Amino acid sequence: MADVARCAVITVSTSRAAGADAGDASGDLVASRLESLPGRIVHRALVRDDIDAIRAAVGDVDADLVVLTGGTGIAPSDVTPEAVLPLLQRELPGMAEAMRAAGLAKTPHAMLSRQFAGVMGSTLLLALPGSTAACADCLDAVWPALPHALAMLREGTGR
Numbered sequence: 192m193a194d195v196a197r198c199a200v201i202t203v204s205t206s207r208a209a210g211a212d213a214g215d216a217s218g219d220l221v222a223s224r225l226e227s228l229p230g231r232i233v234h235r236a237l238v239r240d241d242i243d244a245i246r247a248a249v250g251d252v253d254a255d256l257v258v259l260t261g262g263t264g265i266a267p268s269d270v271t272p273e274a275v276l277p278l279l280q281r282e283l284p285g286m287a288e289a290m291r292a293a294g295l296a297k298t299p300h301a302m303l304s305r306q307f308a309g310v311m312g313s314t315l316l317l318a319l320p321g322s323t324a325a326c327a328d329c330l331d332a333v334w335p336a337l338p339h340a341l342a343m344l345r346e347g348t349g350r
Contacts, residue, residue: 194345195228195229195230195231196225196228196229196230196231196254196255196256196341197230197231197233197253197254197255197256198222198225198228198230198231198232198233198254198255198256198257198258199232199233199234199235199236199252199254199256199257199258200218200221200222200225200232200234200235200236200257200258200259200260201218201234201235201236201237201238201245201248201249201252201257201258201259201260202215202217202218202235202236202237202238202259202260202261202321203238203239203240203245203259203260203261203262203271203321204237204238204239204240204261204262204321205239205240205241205268215237216323217260217261217319217321217322217323217326218235218237218260220323220326220327221258221260221319221326221330222235224327224330225256225258228256228337228338230256233252233253233254234251234252234254236248236251236252240261240262240268240269240270240271241270241274242270242273242274243274245259245262245270245271245274245275246274246275246278249274249275249278249311249316250278252314254314255313255314255315255341255344255345256314256315256316256317256337256341257311257314257315257316257317258316258317258318258319259271259275259316259317259318259319260318260319260320260321260326261319261320261321262274262318262321263304263305263306263307263318263319263320263321264303264304264305264320264321265303265305269305271305271318272305272307272318275307275309275316275318276307276309278311279309279310279311279316280309280310280311280312281309281310282307282308282309283307283308283309283310283315283340284308286308286317286332286333286336286340287306287307287308289332289333289336290306290308290319290328290329290332290333291304291306292332293328293329293331293332294320294325294328294329297324297328301325304320304325305318306318306319306320306329308333310344313344313345314344315337315340315341315344317329317333
């Protein structure tokens with residue numbers, strides 16, 4: 192992909208958003224990786240595990256690629272899928288399956304993750320687990336397809 196993708200990273204974590212946990216390791220990892228896409232980080236956010244807060248954060252972003260990290264597990268507070276899936280025009284189950292398969296190669300706990308990928312307008316959204324190792328595995332799994340996916344979404348947008 193010759194063009195630089197405009198990227199956003201949204202970390203979903205109630206404790207981090209409240210300042211109880213320092214740092215944003217998964218968000219930092221994702222941002223670092225996206226810069227080599229090549230991508231330019233145009234937005235970073237840290238939001239609590241709340242459907243309305245997550246939807247607002249996603250809706251506030253104008254980017255080619257939005258990567259969310261966190262909130263994809265099965266704990267009662269994990270609501271990223273419930274917040275974002277209704278906003279998508281199309282899901283990309285192949286990307287989600289590839290991410291889950293990469294995780295399952297390392298841990299059986301990956302089957303408990305509800306990560307997903309989809310399209311909202313001309314934006315590609317990826318929702319990854321909150322663990323830095325899981326984020327790296329998920330990005331590795333979809334990395335080869337990202338440039339082509341972003342190029343396809345850019346067609347006709349003038350970007």
